Amino acid sequence: MAVTLTHYLVLSATLFTLGLYGALSKRNAVTILMCLELMFNAVNIAFVALTRTAAPQLLTGQVFALFVITVAAAEVAVGLAIVLAIYRQRRTIDATEIDLLKW
Amino acid sequence: MNTAEPAVVAAFYLFSAVTLAGAAGVVFGRNMFHAALFLVASFFGLAGIYVLLQADFLAAVQVLIYAGAVAILVVFAIMLTRQVERGNEWNQLRVPGLLLGLLLLMGLLVVFSQTQWAAGTGPYPADTVAVLARQLFGPWVLPFEVASVLLLAALVGAIIIAREE
Numbered sequence: 449m450a451v452t453l454t455h456y457l458v459l460s461a462t463l464f465t466l467g468l469y470g471a472l473s474k475r476n477a478v479t480i481l482m483c484l485e486l487m488f489n490a491v492n493i494a495f496v497a498l499t500r501t502a503a504p505q506l507l508t509g510q511v512f513a514l515f516v517i518t519v520a521a522a523e524v525a526v527g528l529a530i531v532l533a534i535y536r537q538r539r540t541i542d543a544t545e546i547d548l549l550k551w
Numbered sequence: 552m553n554t555a556e557p558a559v560v561a562a563f564y565l566f567s568a569v570t571l572a573g574a575a576g577v578v579f580g581r582n583m584f585h586a587a588l589f590l591v592a593s594f595f596g597l598a599g600i601y602v603l604l605q606a607d608f609l610a611a612v613q614v615l616i617y618a619g620a621v622a623i624l625v626v627f628a629i630m631l632t633r634q635v636e637r638g639n640e641w642n643q644l645r646v647p648g649l650l651l652g653l654l655l656l657m658g659l660l661v662v663f664s665q666t667q668w669a670a671g672t673g674p675y676p677a678d679t680v681a682v683l684a685r686q687l688f689g690p691w692v693l694p695f696e697v698a699s700v701l702l703l704a705a706l707v708g709a710i711i712i713a714r715e716e
Contacts, residue, residue: 450555451563454663456604459567461659463574465652470578472648475640478583478628482590485621486574489597496606501668504675510606511686517616518698522705524621528628529713535632536715544642 456497464490477531477541481524488520563603569596581639583629590625594618608680 467486474480492513499509535541573593580586594617601610676682687695 451560451603453668455563456600457663458660459570459600461656461663462571465656465659466571466574466578468655469648469652470574472651473641473644474578475642476583478625478632479577479586479639481628482577482586482625485590485617486577486593489594489617492609493597493600496601496604496609498668500604500606500675501670503671505671505673505682507676507679507682507686510609510679510683511691513606513609514612514683514687515694515698517612518702521616521621522701524624525709526705526712528624529709531628532631532713541632542640 453497453501456493460490460493460497462490463487463493475542475544477534477543477546478528480543481527481531484527485520485524488516492516559603562599566596566599566603569593570600571596583639584626586639587622587625587629591618591622594622605675606679608683 464487467483467490470483471480471487474483495509495513495516497509499507503509531541534546538546540546570593573589573591573596576589577586577593580589594613598610598613598618601607601613
């Protein structure tokens with residue numbers, strides 16, 4: 449019973465699916481942001497696991513994972529600031545009630 | 552990659568269990584604050600997975616940025632929005648979302664089990680930090696600089712959006 453690339457990819461797929469399910473079906477905007485972070489992390493596992501076999505000399509996947517982490521940090525900072533601003537204005541962070549832009 | 556050492560196999564399943572249990576706690580938990588703590592557990596499990604993949608620098612970055620900075624931001628947001636007790640409810644997509652997720656998972660599993668992945672040549676470097684540095688400041692230097700500008704813009708934007716009038 450060895451740990452192969454497929455094991456890591458299955459872990460990545462499961463984590464991504466859990467994050468997607470949470471992002472789709474939760475009301476709280478902070479939970480949705482947390483689930484987005486889970487999805488970013490799932491993608492990072494796939495990057496790192498694939499670069500381990502496909503480009504071990506270049507580590508391209510690890511470079512990409514670093515960029516993903518950077519963008520995720522920027523995303524969560526701006527996202528949580530938006531959530532706070534919405535909470536201050538409307539006293540709710542229920543994503544089903546925040547429908548200003550809904551046509 | 553094909554490591555059959557019992558310790559590695561056991562560590563893989565342990566870290567996977569921590570990661571997935573943490574993620575499940577975020578999705579299925581009721582209390583928002585507990586969800587944030589589960590998120591931190593999930594991030595630590597992922598750092599362990601990176602160590603197993605011999606990505607030591609990424610494991611350190613994972614602990615510093617995710618388990619440290621992002622987790623604190625999330626806890627701050629939960630505390631400032633004061634919806635800790637009632638906060639983690641489902642919307643009307645609970646069942647369709649689950650079906651969509653299972654469909655996606657099955658598709659991904661089929662693809663992952665059938666694809667023949669390309670195999671690179673050469674040994675894995677003993678010192679990943681040196682290789683990463685040469686990559687980041689060599690071929691990827693322009694994206695690196697753009698990422699720093701993005702972080703600065705996000706920082707300024709977050710301050711402007713979140714400050715009191």
